[in-house]
Amino acid sequence: MAEFFISTPIYYVNDVPHLGHAYSTINADAFARWHRGLGDKVYFLTGTDEYGQKVAESAQRAAMPVDVWTNMYAERFESTWKLLLISYDDFIRTTQDRHRIAVRKFLQALYDNGYIYLGKYNGSYCVSCEAYYSNNDAPDGICPVHKKRLVQMEEENYFFRLSFFQDALLKWYGDVPDAVIPDFRRNEAFAFIKSGLEDVSISRTSLSWGISLPWDEGHVCYVWFDALVNYLTGIGYGNEDASFEAFWANSHHVLGKDIIRFHCVWWPAMCMAAGLEPPSKLLVHGWLLVRGEKMAKSGGNGVDPSDLVATYGADTVRYFLLREYVLGSDGDFSLEAIEARYDTDLANNIGNLVSRVTNVVEKSLGGVTPKWSGQAIKPDVLAQFVSRATSAWTNFNSSKALEEVQGLVKATNAMLEDRAPWKSSDSYELQQILGDALTVLQIVAILVSPALVEASVKILDAIGVDAKSALNDFSLYLEPQSYVGGSVISKAAPLFPRLKAIRA
Ligand code: MSP
Numbered sequence: 001m002a003e004f005f006i007s008t009p010i011y012y013v014n015d016v017p018h019l020g021h022a023y024s025t026i027n028a029d030a031f032a033r034w035h036r037g038l039g040d041k042v043y044f045l046t047g048t049d050e051y052g053q054k055v056a057e058s059a060q061r062a063a064m065p066v067d068v069w070t071n072m073y074a075e076r077f078e079s080t081w082k083l084l085l086i087s088y089d090d091f092i093r094t095t096q097d098r099h100r101i102a103v104r105k106f107l108q109a110l111y112d113n114g115y116i117y118l119g120k121y122n123g124s125y126c127v128s129c130e131a132y133y134s135n136n137d138a139p140d141g142i143c144p145v146h147k148k149r150l151v152q153m154e155e156e157n158y159f160f161r162l163s164f165f166q167d168a169l170l171k172w173y174g175d176v177p178d179a180v181i182p183d184f185r186r187n188e189a190f191a192f193i194k195s196g197l198e199d200v201s202i203s204r205t206s207l208s209w210g211i212s213l214p215w216d217e218g219h220v221c222y223v224w225f226d227a228l229v230n231y232l233t234g235i236g237y238g239n240e241d242a243s244f245e246a247f248w249a250n251s252h253h254v255l256g257k258d259i260i261r262f263h264c265v266w267w268p269a270m271c272m273a274a275g276l277e278p279p280s281k282l283l284v285h286g287w288l289l290v291r292g293e294k295m296a297k298s299g300g301n302g303v304d305p306s307d308l309v310a311t312y313g314a315d316t317v318r319y320f321l322l323r324e325y326v327l328g329s330d331g332d333f334s335l336e337a338i339e340a341r342y343d344t345d346l347a348n349n350i351g352n353l354v355s356r357v358t359n360v361v362e363k364s365l366g367g368v369t370p371k372w373s374g375q376a377i378k379p380d381v382l383a384q385f386v387s388r389a390t391s392a393w394t395n396f397n398s399s400k401a402l403e404e405v406q407g408l409v410k411a412t413n414a415m416l417e418d419r420a421p422w423k424s425s426d427s428y429e430l431q432q433i434l435g436d437a438l439t440v441l442q443i444v445a446i447l448v449s450p451a452l453v454e455a456s457v458k459i460l461d462a463i464g465v466d467a468k469s470a471l472n473d474f475s476l477y478l479e480p481q482s483y484v485g486g487s488v489i490s491k492a493a494p495l496f497p498r499l500k501a502i503r504a
Contacts, residue, residue, distance in 0.1 A: 018302030052223025
């Protein structure tokens with residue numbers, strides 16, 4: 001058993017959650033569930049990013065006290081994650097005391113280590129990104145992400161000596177080639193570091209909505225600088241206990257491509273400056289697009305995940321996002337795409353396999369489940385599917401893992417078509433065919449469980465396997481011999497009814 005720490009980005013509370021945010025969170029949730037099932041001690045952290053100019057201005061525009069505003073939005077995120085069956089262990093809000101304490105401790109460490117100095121900032125800023133832009137990045141003075149005019153800022157600020165860490169970062173990227181997944185995102189971060197790093201401004205005097213610097217209370221910490229530290233706050237930075245060390249030594253951050261520089265350049269350098277190891281892995285995903293444009297509040301094209309859950313159920317939304325998009329690349333979202341996945345992968349393939357197998361077991365074997373025989377499904381073929389799917393999950397490749405599961409389901413459905421147990425009265429043959437098909441279902445239930453949280457339990461129940469035990473010990477239940485049969489089952493209710501039936 002090993003500690004496994006996984007986080008999502010923390011979400012700005014100026015916006016209601018949309019499917020793009022859900023995509024970050026569902027990925028992290030699936031990886032957390034996979035590792036729990038392997039027996040790891042998992043800490044899954046999500047939360048909200050509540051300081052900074054953007055949030056302060058949103059509350060002001062709504063004429064609301066900022067704490068009322070942040071409470072309202074933080075609740076929206078929490079309730080949406082509950083609807084999507086997100087199994088977080090901790091929901092951090094950057095306005096919590098524990099975070100202020102951790103950030104001040106972290107900043108003091110950087111200051112004491114000589115990596116922070118007082119300087120003057122003069123340059124361009126995008127409030128929506130809460131980010132500075134150099135002339136190279138935005139030569140026309142327009143934010144490349146939000147397409148809004150950048151504002152000129154001139155202030156006396158504290159700076160972080162990011163430039164000092166250029167060589168150390170390049171060395172780290174060389175020593176740990178898979179620290180950023182996928183490769184092309186790693187190369188992007190590496191090229192940026194190679195092109196030369198400038199020091200970054202990390203404080204503000206023009207704003208009071210933030211965490212004040214411990215050595216100069218007149219400055220508040222720049223929102224990104226405090227936000228990144230949430231990953232440490234969550235696992236108890238500052239308490240200096242063994243649990244913090246163990247989780248930090250195996251830390252994984254899921255993030256979108258728009259926040260690569262903060263996570264893949266600033267954050268490892270900040271950790272080095274504080275005397276910590278950089279994070280173990282940065283898992284960068286692409287954007288969900290709507291007709292080619294990033295799904296976003298500012299784009300007016302945000303899809304509310306709660307609406308999708310109400311129509312299709314949480315499992316379908318989770319499965320769709322994890323199967324449809326390849327981690328790292330952008331992908332277009334449409335209702336047609338979600339419905340196509342539902343019809344083919346869920347209703348026709350998995351749902352059909354469950355109902356036809358349980359049906360024949362009830363009809364032809366009096367409901368008594370036979371055990372794995374390895375005669376109808378070749379053990380080596382099964383082992384190959386399992387090995388490809390498990391290594392895909394372990395390598396954070398959910399679409400590949402679920403593709404392998406579909407391959408296994410299709411192969412089993414094809415075997416059933418071929419052997420047609422519903423026509424057979426040879427009980428020996430029936431035992432072999434159905435024992436193997438039931439075994440596949442047990443294995444399928446485990447391999448899809450990070451995505452299909454509810455359906456995986458239903459599949460295991462339907463085939464007479466104790467779901468709680470199986471979902472707590474993937475390795476054991478992925479072994480075909482562990483399916484011993486001997487339960488009494490009956491035909492399962494349809495797992496994924498036709499969409500027409502859902503709508504009716
Ligand atoms: N608050 C910062 C993160 C600080 S982490 C220390 C932030 N918040 S955000 O709410 O704007 O975005 C949070 C996450 O949602 C990011 O990973 C971002 O990539 C993701 N998404 C927002 N819109 C998205 C899509 N349209 N598609 C996929 N993910 C997108 O940035």
